[in-house]
Amino acid sequence: MEDPWQKAYDFAVAVARKAGAEIRKAGESEIRVMTKSSTVDLVTKTDERVEKIIISSLKEEFGEDAHCFIGEESVAKGEPCVLSDKPTWIIDPVDGTTNFKTKKNFSFELLKDDLFKLSFVEFGVVYSCLEDKMYKARKGKGAFCDDEPIQVSDMKDINKSIIISEHGTDRSPEKVTKIFSTMQKILCIPVHGLRGSGTAATNMCLVATGAVEAFFEIGIHCWDIAAGVIIVKEAGGILLDVDGGPFDLMSRRMVSANNELIAKRIIKEIEIFPVGRDDAPAEK
Ligand SMILES: O=P(O)(O)O[C@H]1[C@H](O)[C@@H](O)[C@H](O)[C@@H](O)[C@@H]1O
Numbered sequence: 001m002e003d004p005w006q007k008a009y010d011f012a013v014a015v016a017r018k019a020g021a022e023i024r025k026a027g028e029s030e031i032r033v034m035t036k037s038s039t040v041d042l043v044t045k046t047d048e049r050v051e052k053i054i055i056s057s058l059k060e061e062f063g064e065d066a067h068c069f070i071g072e073e074s075v076a077k078g079e080p081c082v083l084s085d086k087p088t089w090i091i092d093p094v095d096g097t098t099n100f101k102t103k104k105n106f107s108f109e110l111l112k113d114d115l116f117k118l119s120f121v122e123f124g125v126v127y128s129c130l131e132d133k134m135y136k137a138r139k140g141k142g143a144f145c146d147d148e149p150i151q152v153s154d155m156k157d158i159n160k161s162i163i164i165s166e167h168g169t170d171r172s173p174e175k176v177t178k179i180f181s182t183m184q185k186i187l188c189i190p191v192h193g194l195r196g197s198g199t200a201a202t203n204m205c206l207v208a209t210g211a212v213e214a215f216f217e218i219g220i221h222c223w224d225i226a227a228g229v230i231i232v233k234e235a236g237g238i239l240l241d242v243d244g245g246p247f248d249l250m251s252r253r254m255v256s257a258n259n260e261l262i263a264k265r266i267i268k269e270i271e272i273f274p275v276g277r278d279d280a281p282a283e284k
């Protein structure tokens, strides 16, 4: 049977490469940083320009009105962040803008993916453009890094696991206290180590390749994780909510792990704090 999404998948990979080249080039000049929801929620002209390039390339290829778009920088400017039944591209033009602005050798990512309906992800692409690694996954067809199949770790022992988390962009003391309390409790399980690359996309690809056992975060957005969700799943991993319930892309809460045993052990230690949903109606 013909695969209706293969063309879009292949095109997503090509657009990711094109956008990655733009980001690398932009990194050679001075990077001026602006802020969004808080003083640590950063954006640059490159984030905005690359998102426009991606969306116009997709519209040119598939037609002006064929698909919907949820883009990090468009949402920051007031565009809606709602999934419908219409195929929707979820785009984070630069994931890890804080790493990008240092111009040092941290990774930052370009990601996009296609969602068909709530929680029904067709494919995901994450291009780690500094190290030139292309991660991708297509529903039911496996996950790959540079065309080599990738697989999550087979570790079942939490005491020998490496766990990733990030701190998000909300610095209110009560939330930061919960984040650090959770990290302390997880470290003391004990686990082999705690890590954080500064980009959710990279973190999820690290789970997918088996470099670490799990990545969790409260406060991330759908564009930070959408592509990673299918990459982790297709690499054999699982996604859960931080309370152990089913994963919800718009909830801004996620645990991704190599298996349920590791995910549920971490979940026991997570101190949950409230965050608004990505698809919450805009405040008047
Ligand atoms: O905003 P970008 O750089 O696209 O995404 C990052 C978030 O800002 C940060 O809060 C989060 O911790 C990180 O995981 C994410 O990738």
Ligand SMILES: [Mg+2]
Residues within 6 Å of the ligand: 047, 072, 092, 093, 094, 095, 096, 097
């Ligand atoms: Mg971004």
